[in-house]
Amino acid sequence: MTIDHRPLRADAQRNLERITASARALFAERGTKAQMEDIAAHAGVGIGTLYRRFPTKEALLTALVRQRFQEFAAIAVEAETIADPYDALATSMRRQAESVEGDVAFQLATMNIDSFSWDGIEEDKSALNAVIGRIIDRARSAGVVRSDLELDDFAMMMCGLTATMYFLHDKISWQRHLELLLAGLRPD
Amino acid sequence: MTIDHRPLRADAQRNLERITASARALFAERGTKAQMEDIAAHAGVGIGTLYRRFPTKEALLTALVRQRFQEFAAIAVEAETIADPYDALATSMRRQAESVEGDVAFQLATMNIDSFSWDGIEEDKSALNAVIGRIIDRARSAGVVRSDLELDDFAMMMCGLTATMYFLHDKISWQRHLELLLAGLRPD
DNA sequence: ACCTGAACACCGTTCAAGT
DNA sequence: ACCTGAACACCGTTCAAGT
Numbered sequence: 001m002t003i004d005h006r007p008l009r010a011d012a013q014r015n016l017e018r019i020t021a022s023a024r025a026l027f028a029e030r031g032t033k034a035q036m037e038d039i040a041a042h043a044g045v046g047i048g049t050l051y052r053r054f055p056t057k058e059a060l061l062t063a064l065v066r067q068r069f070q071e072f073a074a075i076a077v078e079a080e081t082i083a084d085p086y087d088a089l090a091t092s093m094r095r096q097a098e099s100v101e102g103d104v105a106f107q108l109a110t111m112n113i114d115s116f117s118w119d120g121i122e123e124d125k126s127a128l129n130a131v132i133g134r135i136i137d138r139a140r141s142a143g144v145v146r147s148d149l150e151l152d153d154f155a156m157m158m159c160g161l162t163a164t165m166y167f168l169h170d171k172i173s174w175q176r177h178l179e180l181l182l183a184g185l186r187p188d
Numbered sequence: 189m190t191i192d193h194r195p196l197r198a199d200a201q202r203n204l205e206r207i208t209a210s211a212r213a214l215f216a217e218r219g220t221k222a223q224m225e226d227i228a229a230h231a232g233v234g235i236g237t238l239y240r241r242f243p244t245k246e247a248l249l250t251a252l253v254r255q256r257f258q259e260f261a262a263i264a265v266e267a268e269t270i271a272d273p274y275d276a277l278a279t280s281m282r283r284q285a286e287s288v289e290g291d292v293a294f295q296l297a298t299m300n301i302d303s304f305s306w307d308g309i310e311e312d313k314s315a316l317n318a319v320i321g322r323i324i325d326r327a328r329s330a331g332v333v334r335s336d337l338e339l340d341d342f343a344m345m346m347c348g349l350t351a352t353m354y355f356l357h358d359k360i361s362w363q364r365h366l367e368l369l370l371a372g373l374r375p376d
Numbered sequence: 377a378c379c380t381g382a383a384c385a386c387c388g389t390t391c392a393a394g395t
Numbered sequence: 396a397c398c399t400g401a402a403c404a405c406c407g408t409t410c411a412a413g414t
Contacts, residue, residue: 031302036388046399111299156365159355160348167347177344184372224407234380
């Protein structure tokens, strides 16, 4: 949605970036209730321009989530270079969590599934899963995590972690949650 | 909201029960998008009657959540009678999870915080926490769980678990998640 | 006391006119 | 190509009239 199109006219590109930035800011501040008109105004464009890029509010939320998933993949790729197999895994989780922490719009979209469509997200997710899959395999082969750990567990744990972030706004809570999750990964 | 009022007139009481039942059903089916008019119609009452009991959509959602919290407390009270300290804790978690599983409206309300208010929920929560606190203390004293386990951890884990239920609709996923969480509780 | 539903207000979305 | 905002539609909420 935000990607893979022939380049936009310079002013249109600038507007697009302003829109996503404003959306992120207002969703973070007001939750899903943030209004499309306010977002457009905040970005300094007409409401029609906003709708030209994102046909629905859902689509706008989805675009923000996709950006975050792409960030996840970048984090995982970097974590994969860590020599210690366990560290690579734990660091992926921790860095992704930190990245989500600063992105209330993502948490929100994530927590309000029925109010947005996942169009195109599968794409980003499978790119992410490829890396995470390798990181998990390595940790398992090295015997530093329980032998039945699998890819889906990762997403599940991140999902739970995101949920507590959304509910309990303090950093300490989700770090504690992460600690408990990691403890559950110890070799059997 | 649903409780502590002088008894309603018989027909009003019947209407109230129909309303919450219909709300539960329609929210489960359509998510937050379920419309107030449809809920009223489904319950066989006028829209005004619905608003007489629940001043806003948020209040309606909140009432459903409070009912579930009360159910949690009942489950915990029963689990407390289990002789084995670890079993008492694990059973509390599992039974609560099962109870949430059958209540999509609760998952919904819980995951869509910005669309419902926590009014009055503290009350139910502290009743629940009293029991859970005792169960956790007993398990810790018995040395069957990590020595730093505390009350807040319980809510956090349940929150994460509810999130995966909401996202991944199959029973296997949340049971796996629960298994990982329990593994993380092992004595250090 | 409680019930009803037409009317109102708000906000997501469209579209005709403009550059 | 892209921008604009007035107009429309939908749905949460209110309230005057009724039992």
